[in-house]
Amino acid sequence: MMSDVVEMARLMQGNEAVVEGALAAGVRFYAGYPITPSTEIAELMAERLPALGGKFIQMEDEIASMAAVIGASLAGVKALTATSGPGFSLKQENIGFAAMAEIPCVIVNVQRWGPSTGIPTAPAQGDVMQARWGTHGDHPVIVLCPASVREAYLLAIRAVNLSEKYRVPVILLMDEVIGHMRERVVLPRAKEVEVIERKKPSVEPKDYYPYRPGDDGVPPMASFGEGYRYHVTGLVHDEKGNPTTDPQVAESLLLRLHRKIYDHLDDVVSVEGYQLEDAEVTVVAYGAAARSAKRAVKEARAAGIKAGLLRPVTIWPFPEKEVAELAGRVRHIIVAEMNLGQLKGEVERAVRGRVGVSGVNRVNGELITFEEILSAIREVALDAQSG
Amino acid sequence: MLSQVESHLRSDRFPHIWCPGCGNGIVLAALVRAIEELGYDPDKTVVVSGIGCSSRAAGYLDFNTLHTTHGRALAFATGIKLARPELEVFVLMGDGDATAIGGNHFIHAARRNIDLTAIIFNNSIYGMTGGQYSPLTPPGKRATTAPYGNIERSFDIAELAKGAGATYVARATTYHATMLEKLIVAGARNKGFSVIEAITACPVGYGRRNKMGNGLQMLLWQKEHAVTVKQAEKMSPEELRDKIVIGELYKGEAPEYTAMYQQVIERAQKTTGQ
Ligand SMILES: Cc1ncc(C[n+]2csc(CCOP(=O)(O)OP(=O)(O)O)c2C)c(N)n1
Ligand code: SF4
Numbered sequence: 001m002m003s004d005v006v007e008m009a010r011l012m013q014g015n016e017a018v019v020e021g022a023l024a025a026g027v028r029f030y031a032g033y034p035i036t037p038s039t040e041i042a043e044l045m046a047e048r049l050p051a052l053g054g055k056f057i058q059m060e061d062e063i064a065s066m067a068a069v070i071g072a073s074l075a076g077v078k079a080l081t082a083t084s085g086p087g088f089s090l091k092q093e094n095i096g097f098a099a100m101a102e103i104p105c106v107i108v109n110v111q112r113w114g115p116s117t118g119i120p121t122a123p124a125q126g127d128v129m130q131a132r133w134g135t136h137g138d139h140p141v142i143v144l145c146p147a148s149v150r151e152a153y154l155l156a157i158r159a160v161n162l163s164e165k166y167r168v169p170v171i172l173l174m175d176e177v178i179g180h181m182r183e184r185v186v187l188p189r190a191k192e193v194e195v196i197e198r199k200k201p202s203v204e205p206k207d208y209y210p211y212r213p214g215d216d217g218v219p220p221m222a223s224f225g226e227g228y229r230y231h232v233t234g235l236v237h238d239e240k241g242n243p244t245t246d247p248q249v250a251e252s253l254l255l256r257l258h259r260k261i262y263d264h265l266d267d268v269v270s271v272e273g274y275q276l277e278d279a280e281v282t283v284v285a286y287g288a289a290a291r292s293a294k295r296a297v298k299e300a301r302a303a304g305i306k307a308g309l310l311r312p313v314t315i316w317p318f319p320e321k322e323v324a325e326l327a328g329r330v331r332h333i334i335v336a337e338m339n340l341g342q343l344k345g346e347v348e349r350a351v352r353g354r355v356g357v358s359g360v361n362r363v364n365g366e367l368i369t370f371e372e373i374l375s376a377i378r379e380v381a382l383d384a385q386s387g
Numbered sequence: 388m389l390s391q392v393e394s395h396l397r398s399d400r401f402p403h404i405w406c407p408g409c410g411n412g413i414v415l416a417a418l419v420r421a422i423e424e425l426g427y428d429p430d431k432t433v434v435v436s437g438i439g440c441s442s443r444a445a446g447y448l449d450f451n452t453l454h455t456t457h458g459r460a461l462a463f464a465t466g467i468k469l470a471r472p473e474l475e476v477f478v479l480m481g482d483g484d485a486t487a488i489g490g491n492h493f494i495h496a497a498r499r500n501i502d503l504t505a506i507i508f509n510n511s512i513y514g515m516t517g518g519q520y521s522p523l524t525p526p527g528k529r530a531t532t533a534p535y536g537n538i539e540r541s542f543d544i545a546e547l548a549k550g551a552g553a554t555y556v557a558r559a560t561t562y563h564a565t566m567l568e569k570l571i572v573a574g575a576r577n578k579g580f581s582v583i584e585a586i587t588a589c590p591v592g593y594g595r596r597n598k599m600g601n602g603l604q605m606l607l608w609q610k611e612h613a614v615t616v617k618q619a620e621k622m623s624p625e626e627l628r629d630k631i632v633i634g635e636l637y638k639g640e641a642p643e644y645t646a647m648y649q650q651v652i653e654r655a656q657k658t659t660g661q
């Protein structure tokens with residue numbers, strides 16, 4: 001995977017790290033519409049892309065941005081767009097198109113307080129479910145959630161790689177804290193970065209079935225202009241790409257779209273565990289909230305409480321196996337998130353009542369604090385003592 | 388003639404989905420003949436469409452074809468053209484597709500003067516969804532959602548395109564299919580955003596409700612109501628009131644977007660020493 005060879009240590013903002021990561025992964029096309037707190041990504045792309053021979057365009061809205069990104073990707077250029085809540089909502093129909101037509105692309109959503117215009121500059125994690133279910137229909141999607149500036153860089157690369165490998169839209173779900181935070185980071189050298197390219201057809205154009213999958217469930221993808229003339233549509237289509245309403249074709253297409261992701265959970269899903277070995281109370285947290293959670297766990301340990309942290313790095317597909325496995329050995333799970341419990345429901349589903357699950361939630365536009373998580377950990381520990 | 392058209396069709400896709408008397412096939416054939424005349428390499432030719440009866444045309448064409456979402460064809464096409472300026476990109480849209488849900492993309496593609504050739508199938512109605520009024524339904528006409536007559540004024544696509552910055556604007560009807568073909572050729576040759584409005588008949592969703600008869604009668608209606616740019620010059624506004632002016636309506640000069648972006652690349656590379 002990634003080498004630790006140091007290129008340079010520098011002070012970097014989360015949004016900037018996303019740009020550098022995307023460029024390292026080969027992104028050469030950006031289309032977007034400005035929105036706080038993601039705008040720095042557009043501004044930096046406007047500066048960096050043409051210098052690399054890439055293309056930047058500020059479209060008339062987020063719907064158009066998403067469309068342009070899909071068009072560019074179909075023309076063979078790795079493409080990314082970035083936005084925040086309201087813009088993310090606008091992109092949804094075309095994200096569904098990308099899922100259906102299997103066009104690789106990356107969507108960065110730097111979450112802000114919502115619904116609606118909410119507090120544009122305030123952090124929140126309210127788009128967890130929108131990232132999963134924002135577009136209509138049972139579509140596959142991958143959502144990654146960084147908790148540091150360095151990880152924003154690494155996950156931007158991974159997002160591009162996964163989207164190319166599985167021909168699926170990948171969402172890099174950030175939050176205002178990670179997007180705007182500055183940290184000193186040490187990044188791997190560009191040439192040490194593993195870059196995955198989409199699978200290309202190896203057959204003659206006349207034998208090409210654009211939607212006939214390989215063993216991995218993913219069909220090889222020809223770019224427009226390469227001599228493979230084929231049809232791309234958001235309608236249910238057969239292996240030739242031609243529209244059909246045949247129920248059998250529809251079902252097998254939808255199931256394959258799912259299988260190509262869910263058959264590769266080992267590759268797609270990752271979590272970080274911290275002090276989990278002997279943990280009795282475990283916090284599940286992601287993104288900015290995971291930083292406060294980690295500190296809370298440290299403090300709890302210092303106070304003699306066996307606390308641990310499970311941090312989903314991939315939040316969709318939800319790390320069900322990893323969370324279910326916790327249920328067998330911890331006494332209680334606390335889900336700390338900056339929403340009213342969007343991922344907590346998934347945790348409960350995974351543990352099936354085998355352990356208690358409670359939430360620490362903050363929805364006032366401020367970062368969740370380590371103190372509130374720590375006091376939740378203490379409460380659980382006290383209950384355990386008295387019970 | 389027919390075989391020339393046929394060679395660019397995906398013949399295994401027929402019969403097509405269009406109703407008897409529908410004008411969409413005439414526009415499709417004019418487009419194919421135009422591409423043949425232009426001599427474009429099919430491998431380098433892209434046809435993007437939106438959603439609607441007319442947008443299904445893309446699926447019948449043996450080029451690189453992309454059937455997108457309702458109203459967004461121009462935005463998808465902008466991504467393709469900017470990513471690969473060497474590709475020849477045609478964009479097929481319905482009147483609702485281009486000027487209602489896609490109206491914003493339409494004016495911005497025109498403003499950028501990006502080198503796309505847009506063909507708008509104007510049947511004055513939302514055909515695919517069964518005959519609701521569109522921004523091109525004339526006032527007073529009936530639609531399923533205007534059962535007492537349409538009270539909205541309609542757009543003039545050509546004026547809209549011109550005002551927004553398109554550098555080639557033309558109109559023909561399906562009755563004037565040869566003219567349509569020539570206008571598509573000229574539009575494609577224009578290095579910039581070109582709009583060709585094709586007046587076409589939807590006997591099922593529009594004609595029937597407005598007592599315009601079948602497809603053939605609607606074609607004859609087009610013949611009777613069309614006047615060329617030259618004829619129009621000699622006519623008064625009163626005489627032109629219920630007429631459709633056909634031919635080349637506007638040609639302008641403006642920098643083309645992807646060419647301008649190439650200059651941005653050169654400037655950026657000079658600045659950064661790449
Ligand atoms: C977002 C969205 N809204 C609505 C529709 C339903 N819809 C499909 S085609 C259409 C109108 C088509 O009219 P037009 O663009 O004029 O094309 P025509 O069918 O007349 O060729 C509508 C409203 C849709 N597919 N997507
Ligand atoms: S509904 Fe109208 S536009 Fe659609 S196929 Fe039928 S005649 Fe043509």
Ligand SMILES: [Mg+2]
Nearest residue numbers: 481482512514
């Ligand atoms: Mg129409």
